[in-house]
Amino acid sequence: MMKLNTSHALLKESIESYQEKVNELHKVIFERTGAGNDFMGWVDWAETYDKAEFERILEVAEKVKDKAEVLLVCGIGGSYLGARAAIEMIQGLYSGNKTEVIFVGNTFSSTYIAQVLKHIQDKSVVLNVISKSGTTTETALAFRVFREFMDKKYGKEECKERIIATTDKARGTLKALADKEGYETFVIPDDIGGRYSVITPVG
Template identity: 65%
Template structure:
């Protein structure tokens, strides 16, 4: 668990002067009364996540890892950055004996897409396309290209087993396509924004594919949630760090 020592920090103001303000902000977040409260699903996510979906994520990842050298994570912004940060922090940049994770769908660079396509030519690969709407331009273009590659290599049925969609639970272009094609599909919660989505299927599926124990990750997140949910500024290192910044 991360701790904070400000004993040698040269602060211009007394942290105590922010105590009431921090408590007010804390209450607005946890009571969901402030602006943007409809996107606060992340606050208690380590405890209130969909247990059945996490079990399906683990099962899907375990099966797919057996026949996959490379996973293409096709998404942009928060749809891939959280997973990438977690995977690289835990596994490092070049882990051995793990499914290689390559990130696509976050750029218009045709050269980048061409290089990735050439690199995976002789490898077994799978795709995790991540988009709430399914209409994000960079992601849509990359997915279309690699979906065609996947179908050309494995056939429609084989590709169906290698493409996983993470998207809205009920609507959107990607949800419609995933239903029509019969892809395994995971849900992006309505009340969790992309920047906070690493503990949703957005992050958990790629992380599981990278060989990381997502049960332990969620347990650690739950421990952190409990530790850093104290409204008292003096007892909460996360709040103290925020004020010091």
Template identity: 55%
Template sequence: MTYLNFSFEHVLRFVSQKAINSYEPLVRHYHDVIHTRSGPGKNFLGWVDVPADDAELSRIKVVAEKVKNDSDVLLVIGVGGSYLGAHAAIEMLGDTFGYLGRKKGDIPEIIFTGHHLSATYNKELLRVLKEVDVSINVISKSGTTTEPGIAFRIFRAFLEEKYGEEEAAKRIYVTTDKSEGALKTLAVEKGYETFVIPDDIGGRYSVLTPVGLLPMAVSGIDIDAAIAGARQAAEDLATPALEDNIAYQYAVIRQLLYEKNYTTEILSNYDPKLRYFSDWWVQLFGESEGKDGKGIFPAVANFPTDLHSLGQYIQDGRRQLFQTILRVDEEAETVVVENDEANLDGLNYLVGKSLNEINRVASDAALKAHVDGGVPNMVVDLPRLDAYTFGYIVYFFKKACAMSGYLLEVNPFDQPGVEAYKTNMFEMLGKPGYVSEEKLR
């Protein structure tokens, strides 16, 4: 019995239980590979045991309180795994409209940049930041990644002009390598407070390290509960037995569907608070599996909104996709449909029903329609949206992704393809060491 519920009954008309069970020996093999750290990417399995340094966690909480007391905005600068996990947690667990009517000392608004190169976005952001107090958390292992590096240049200069160099240094928090890199060098030179990105945890697996925990703590999330949830998941999912490990079941079913040419997976959610969690999931699986000409393409649908757009394709389009549904059993708030005497909209048949109940019926109805239309479906039911659940579901997907990558026979912990666009960009922009021979003539 695990904390969340994973169901694959709606897959069994597409792949058999016998086929699933046949993967038991291979799953046991790769379980040992993961836990003995003996396979490809073995140096990036630090997340498996959910490490958390008590002194570092205490310091994160102290800094979070300082930021809350002296800032209206925390500007988080990072790209990829350096921001997606924190963004997922804050959107899932925070008050969606908490920034309205905010007072000094309340939870700051968390704004993300450094994950794009939009002049318009950053210019507009600079304009509004002039009127509020700001702190920065810049997250980068090296400090030389183009997008966050440019953003940090821009907003560091802004902060130094706004507060002066000495005060600005007290408002800049750096999450980077423990001992080397351009950002670490600058942090030492300027006296910025620093937090460590562990050497053995890659970006997309790093949300439950200072990479994600500092922005999460500033936003008011109970980071101890998030760590506890992940540790419970690590315990629940530590068994090599396929019949008892839902993360491995998910990985095996994905592999079986892939072998049957279901090459696109849609993660569908029924709550807008899960939108950025879905984006984190896209990076986790896309960057982990998409290599060597292999991999399932990860896509996202935000239901019921997208039932009125993507829903048509899912129902009647090409049969190369399958769906994993992310649902929440117990919502924090209840809204009930009220009676309207005129009933012009014809909705009085719903009087007394809660939005939670109607939303669940919508998900059940869409699930049945899609399966009947030839789309395999799996369902992950979360008990509720809280920090403990966030830590648990993050670990569930990370463990599943590691197994899934190994079943696909790729290294789930590298991302060599990401370097291709960077090399082209550096050459086109004339970065030293990247200029082509043709341009040198």
């Protein structure tokens, strides 16, 4: 457990006056008794995450690096912002990596989609679509366009190796489609909201 040393603080008494309130809040968080407690899965995720799924993610990541010149990440909000922020923080905007990561599905811009399609026309592509339900409008529209592109470029059988769906464990439009088409799937936990999803398979 982390501890804060306040022995040299100028306002030590003022800081310590909050201790009782901090203890109350700590209890509410860890006992999950407060408002929104059904989305508190992030609190102990470092201990409770699915270790087998994490190993699958690492294996798929290696395959993507081996075969893809471009990884399309199709999602909006928490389904892409956390991963994008982490990538840009670590690598900067232009990393020069073998696999270029392009984010789609976060805008209605037909111009942007057309530009991406032109850019990836002659490149080896893998697509990761991220959506809990599969019905988020921007993401669903972009996925439809890029899935059609992938089907034409590779055929349905090869797409099983090139399309990944990060979605609900058991229900939703995207989960049903992924199961039907045989896409690799990863799970978005029910009890972790978008703001913390970067620590899950989403990120």
